[in-house]
Amino acid sequence: MAVVSTPATLERAVPAIDNAEVLRIRNDFPVLNQLVNGQPLVYLDSGATSQNPASVIEAEQEFYEQRNAAVHRGAHHLAVEATEAFEDARQTIADFIGADYEETIWTSNATEGLNLLSYALSNAGLWAAQGRGDRGLKELALNPGDEIVVTEMEHHANLIPWQELAFRTGATLRYIPIADDGSLRMDQAAAIIGARTKVLAFTHASNVLGIINPVTELTALGHSAGALVVLDACQSAPHLPLNVKELGVDFAVFSGHKMLAPTGIGVLYGRQELLDILPPFLTGGSMITTVTMERAEYLPAPQRFEAGTQRISQAVAMAAAANYLTETGLERIHAWEAELGQRMVSGLESIPGIRVLGPAAGKERIGLAAFDVEGVHAHDVGQFLDSRGIAVRVGHHCAQPLHRRLGLTATTRASAYLYNTTDDVDRFLEAVAGVRAYFRA
Amino acid sequence: MSLDQLYQQIILDHSKARHGSGLAGTEAPQGTSTGQSHQLNPVCGDEVTLRLAVQDGKVAQIAWDGAGCSISMASASVLTDLAQGMTVAELHEVIDSFREVLRSRGKVHADPELLGDAAAFEGVARYAARVKCAMISWVAAEDALNQAA
Numbered sequence: 001m002a003v004v005s006t007p008a009t010l011e012r013a014v015p016a017i018d019n020a021e022v023l024r025i026r027n028d029f030p031v032l033n034q035l036v037n038g039q040p041l042v043y044l045d046s047g048a049t050s051q052n053p054a055s056v057i058e059a060e061q062e063f064y065e066q067r068n069a070a071v072h073r074g075a076h077h078l079a080v081e082a083t084e085a086f087e088d089a090r091q092t093i094a095d096f097i098g099a100d101y102e103e104t105i106w107t108s109n110a111t112e113g114l115n116l117l118s119y120a121l122s123n124a125g126l127w128a129a130q131g132r133g134d135r136g137l138k139e140l141a142l143n144p145g146d147e148i149v150v151t152e153m154e155h156h157a158n159l160i161p162w163q164e165l166a167f168r169t170g171a172t173l174r175y176i177p178i179a180d181d182g183s184l185r186m187d188q189a190a191a192i193i194g195a196r197t198k199v200l201a202f203t204h205a206s207n208v209l210g211i212i213n214p215v216t217e218l219t220a221l222g223h224s225a226g227a228l229v230v231l232d233a234c235q236s237a238p239h240l241p242l243n244v245k246e247l248g249v250d251f252a253v254f255s256g257h258k259m260l261a262p263t264g265i266g267v268l269y270g271r272q273e274l275l276d277i278l279p280p281f282l283t284g285g286s287m288i289t290t291v292t293m294e295r296a297e298y299l300p301a302p303q304r305f306e307a308g309t310q311r312i313s314q315a316v317a318m319a320a321a322a323n324y325l326t327e328t329g330l331e332r333i334h335a336w337e338a339e340l341g342q343r344m345v346s347g348l349e350s351i352p353g354i355r356v357l358g359p360a361a362g363k364e365r366i367g368l369a370a371f372d373v374e375g376v377h378a379h380d381v382g383q384f385l386d387s388r389g390i391a392v393r394v395g396h397h398c399a400q401p402l403h404r405r406l407g408l409t410a411t412t413r414a415s416a417y418l419y420n421t422t423d424d425v426d427r428f429l430e431a432v433a434g435v436r437a438y439f440r441a
Numbered sequence: 442m443s444l445d446q447l448y449q450q451i452i453l454d455h456s457k458a459r460h461g462s463g464l465a466g467t468e469a470p471q472g473t474s475t476g477q478s479h480q481l482n483p484v485c486g487d488e489v490t491l492r493l494a495v496q497d498g499k500v501a502q503i504a505w506d507g508a509g510c511s512i513s514m515a516s517a518s519v520l521t522d523l524a525q526g527m528t529v530a531e532l533h534e535v536i537d538s539f540r541e542v543l544r545s546r547g548k549v550h551a552d553p554e555l556l557g558d559a560a561a562f563e564g565v566a567r568y569a570a571r572v573k574c575a576m577i578s579w580v581a582a583e584d585a586l587n588q589a590a
Contacts, residue, residue, distance in 0.1 A: 378485070378510075379485050379574065380512075383444070383447065383448075383568070383571070395484060400486075410486050439511060
């Protein structure tokens with residue numbers, strides 16, 4: 001199932017992940033070793049937040065025990081050590097996604113990254129209108145008549161910031177529709193993306209449908225229209241090899257807590273020539289060159305977008321998480337999770353009264369599956385599974401417009417990661433098979 | 442606590458029976474004072490629209506439309522049976538008591554004399570994520586009652 005080919009020699013040297021390896025991986029995750037409601041925990045909610053290996057927890061602890069200080073200021077020993085750890089972490093994450101160091105901006109999460117970008121773009125309009133900043137800002141500014149294009153499958157984080165940007169600038173928000181199997185209507189995309197399009201924002205992999213979108217094709221459409229292309233990589237960066245330069249997108253965001261790191265840390269990637277002219281969103285300390293009573297001049301990226309004291313220990317821990325994933329191998333992780341995803345979907349499809357959202361069994365999907373149980377509300381499904389020690393997500397998964405499009409208000413979602421075995425999926429399927437009888441549906 | 446203590450038989454029965462469900466196309470009886478309230482739980486999308494008619498200080502009719510989990514639907518159904526014919530003061534007392542039990546994290550026991558079948562929801566109090574499911578129609582009833590009375 002791997003979409004990225006590896007050299008034959010390497011394939012021989014590093015075998016695919018199997019259950020035996022997963023059982024070893026699990027030992028690295030302290031929280032997974034517990035009973036829930038008397039049964040061994042089956043954690044299938046990594047699409048919401050992932051668990052942390054000991055190496056990540058230790059990296060954060062080690063930072064506080066050995067080198068805690070404010071970064072980019074102070075000449076003392078700890079300040080130097082902290083700054084090195086913080087900036088080394090940035091380089092690690094830049095390498096992780098194929099970006100340059102200056103293009104990798106720390107945020108608190110993907111949501112903040114998208115808000116930062118959308119506010120920087122509306123600030124571009126304000127600056128351009130007053131002749132401030134680079135002349136290129138005029139190109140980036142949005143005005144009435146301009147369009148922002150998203151898809152029907154977006155997470156609210158990649159939707160509401162664009163709704164609000166449209167509100168602030170008078171631009172119009174448009175949607176690329178999906179087909180009933182969840183795939184994007186690319187024929188419609190080609191018609192919708194055009195000369196008026198200033199921003200094209202879409203998710204790499206859907207947190208509900210499990211589908212992987214054709215990033216290269218969409219990016220080509222966006223760029224031929226002269227639009228900025230923004231990628232929501234929340235469900236891809238943690239699970240498959242990601243190279244933002246190869247994909248050619250202008251911006252990308254993802255969150256640490258979905259890729260084995262702590263909460264409170266995420267990344268915005270942007271092409272350097274764009275980041276260097278975009279006005280900042282948050283302003284304050286650590287991001288300026290000179291400040292007078294009247295105004296300030298700003299540093300180039302990444303500091304330009306990192307006002308105030310940063311999330312230093314979380315950044316260090318996120319680098320440890322990226323190292324854990326890289327050492328395990330993203331291609332191998334992706335292949336294993338794709339196998340788990342197929343096992344979920346083919347199993348769910350064989351249970352009467354279950355409707356799986358997104359691609360059918362046999363079609364490409366990541367290691368997650370959202371589904372509706374006929375006659376049983378998702379909350380009740382989740383409660384039933386929890387009583388058997390199985391953790392899943394219930395609700396609209398922050399994608400209300402998508403659920404409405406599919407004629408649903410709430411669904412149940414199981415999402416796997418590198419620490420899930422086929423036995424986890426089988427226990428989940430066995431439990432789901434008992435839901436309708438319990439609730440007499 | 443076992444799942445069966447949460448999903449008691451009476452709750453599963455009411456989640457199917459849904460007494461009082463069917464607001465559309467019905468009207469409040471003539472000569473009554475009515476109130477109507479719409480409540481939404483943004484976490485799970487549970488929704489209830491409840492209308493309550495009061496005549497001579499008593500609940501003359503209660504009707505609702507809703508979509509949601511078995512706890513929320515059963516709770517609206519039980520409330521309908523319980524509220525019918527109560528005085529405004531009695532219904533307020535019952536709602537206050539129900540809320541106290543549900544928000545107690547299991548510390549306050551339900552009084553079956555006062556709450557009747559609604560005492561079956563006592564177990565929900567131990568599931569913080571489900572308390573709002575049980576409360577949604579009762580919050581709507583309280584709001585509607587304040588409008589009508």
